[in-house]
Amino acid sequence: MQSITVSAHPSVQYLLRIGDTCLILAQRLAEWCGHAPIVEEDIALTNMALDLVGQARAVLTRAGQLEGELGGTPHDEDQLAFLRDERDFRNCTLVELPRGDFAVTMLRNLAVAIFLELLWQRLEGSSDGELAAIAGKAVKEARYHREHAAGWVVRLGDGTEESATRLKAALELLWPYFAEIFEADAVDDEADAARLGPRWADLQGEWRAGFAAVLAPAGLSLPAERAFRSTGKSGRHSEHLGYVLAEMQNLQRSFPGGVW
Amino acid sequence: MIDAAFGTPLPVPPLRAAGSSRVEHAWAVLATVLDPEVPVVSVVDLGIVRAVIDAADALTVVVTPTYSGCPATEVIEASIVAALDDAGLGPTRIRMQRAPAWTSDWISDSGKAKLRGYGIVPPGPVDLAKGAPLRFVPRAVAALACPRCESKDTERLAAFGATACKALWRCRACGEPFEHFKSI
Numbered sequence: 001m002q003s004i005t006v007s008a009h010p011s012v013q014y015l016l017r018i019g020d021t022c023l024i025l026a027q028r029l030a031e032w033c034g035h036a037p038i039v040e041e042d043i044a045l046t047n048m049a050l051d052l053v054g055q056a057r058a059v060l061t062r063a064g065q066l067e068g069e070l071g072g073t074p075h076d077e078d079q080l081a082f083l084r085d086e087r088d089f090r091n092c093t094l095v096e097l098p099r100g101d102f103a104v105t106m107l108r109n110l111a112v113a114i115f116l117e118l119l120w121q122r123l124e125g126s127s128d129g130e131l132a133a134i135a136g137k138a139v140k141e142a143r144y145h146r147e148h149a150a151g152w153v154v155r156l157g158d159g160t161e162e163s164a165t166r167l168k169a170a171l172e173l174l175w176p177y178f179a180e181i182f183e184a185d186a187v188d189d190e191a192d193a194a195r196l197g198p199r200w201a202d203l204q205g206e207w208r209a210g211f212a213a214v215l216a217p218a219g220l221s222l223p224a225e226r227a228f229r230s231t232g233k234s235g236r237h238s239e240h241l242g243y244v245l246a247e248m249q250n251l252q253r254s255f256p257g258g259v260w
Numbered sequence: 261m262i263d264a265a266f267g268t269p270l271p272v273p274p275l276r277a278a279g280s281s282r283v284e285h286a287w288a289v290l291a292t293v294l295d296p297e298v299p300v301v302s303v304v305d306l307g308i309v310r311a312v313i314d315a316a317d318a319l320t321v322v323v324t325p326t327y328s329g330c331p332a333t334e335v336i337e338a339s340i341v342a343a344l345d346d347a348g349l350g351p352t353r354i355r356m357q358r359a360p361a362w363t364s365d366w367i368s369d370s371g372k373a374k375l376r377g378y379g380i381v382p383p384g385p386v387d388l389a390k391g392a393p394l395r396f397v398p399r400a401v402a403a404l405a406c407p408r409c410e411s412k413d414t415e416r417l418a419a420f421g422a423t424a425c426k427a428l429w430r431c432r433a434c435g436e437p438f439e440h441f442k443s444i
Contacts, residue, residue: 040420041418050329
């Protein structure tokens with residue numbers, strides 16, 4: 001099945017960054033189904049995946065409508081999820097990294113949930129009424145996800161020697177990828193100018209304060225800044241995304257329009 | 261239709277004005293459409309039906325989803341259309357309205373009583389302060405009364421449960437697990 005070409009308009013790109021970040025993290029969380037350390041967490045991780053898929057569906061639907069409103073070819077949520085190539089995905093590299101152990105998953109969930117809660121709060125005031133409406137619902141879900149992840153990060157960091165060692169290793173592994181979220185660029189600037197949404201760079205201060213506030217009782221602190229920058233938001237991904245997409249898109253690529 | 265006094269055409273009137281018996285009948289039918297995941301409360305009890313509009317071409321039911329990813333949404337919409345069609349009130353159209361976002365505060369008192377009778381502790385009022393400054397260090401969750409024995413010696417086992425809208429609890433007094441409809 002042939003891939004679609006998506007509008008390069010900054011407003012569409014901004015929406016794809018949000019929708020794809022939710023969608024790809026949902027895929028990673030769904031991988032835990034049947035594999036989490038205890039059944040309650042198996043259920044929690046897949047519940048959160050479900051919330052994220054719902055948010056992604058709504059935002060991608062809006063992105064595809066906007067393509068049409070801007071004079072291009074409109075697309076629906078399924079076309080955007082299943083028929084785009086890797087280079088056209090706009091998620092932060094962070095969310096496509098392998099799920100790792102439970103500490104990696106929880107620390108990433110915490111970082112993303114704090115960020116998304118801040119983002120959805122700002123998007124409630126978006127000039128795009130549909131995006132504002134999606135945000136009004138999603139902000140409550142992000143808050144619940146953040147509380148869940150914060151509880152586990154503190155428990156792991158303040159738990160046994162083994163759990164603390166694993167959480168520390170997770171922070172070292174993931175830390176270099178957090179910086180990309182807040183890298184300013186033209187897409188961000190134009191979204192801000194159009195009052196579509198905030199510059200993600202402007203959320204960094206609050207994000208750092210919030211993240212550090214959970215790390216402290218977990219016995220950790222924010223590491224030093226590094227020079228490395230991942231580039232998923234502009235479509236240049238790690239080697240991991242292709243495998244996620246292969247699994248997610250295989251059915252629609254092989255049997256276009258297939259349903260059950 | 262021509263207005264006799266001024267000779268100007270009037271807009272085509274709706275089949276019946278809002279608040280008419282067709283709308284009232286529709287609300288009565290909707291009160292029998294049950295949530296597929298909690299089949300004791302109706303879509304009206306849950307507060308997800310926001311309005312019923314008697315438009316010229318179709319009866320429009322305005323529905324607000326509970327959770328972004330709630331998999332029951334499509335089943336609920338199909339059940340609403342089927343029930344109204346069966347009652348002879350169709351054609352029916354569903355309009356999805358996201359704003360204002362659904363809150364568990366919209367569950368009716370009778371809905372809450374039905375949840376409790378079914379063994380699910382209903383949601384308390386949403387803590388509006390939660391929307392204010394971010395709190396990062398988790399708070400202890402306030403104890404709920406067990407829906408079976410009323411003991412407050414209970415604990416939350418998991419923040420998530422069998423459906424998007426519920427969390428899992430346990431009563432230490434009677435030893436039974438139970439569910440809590442999340443306040444959101």
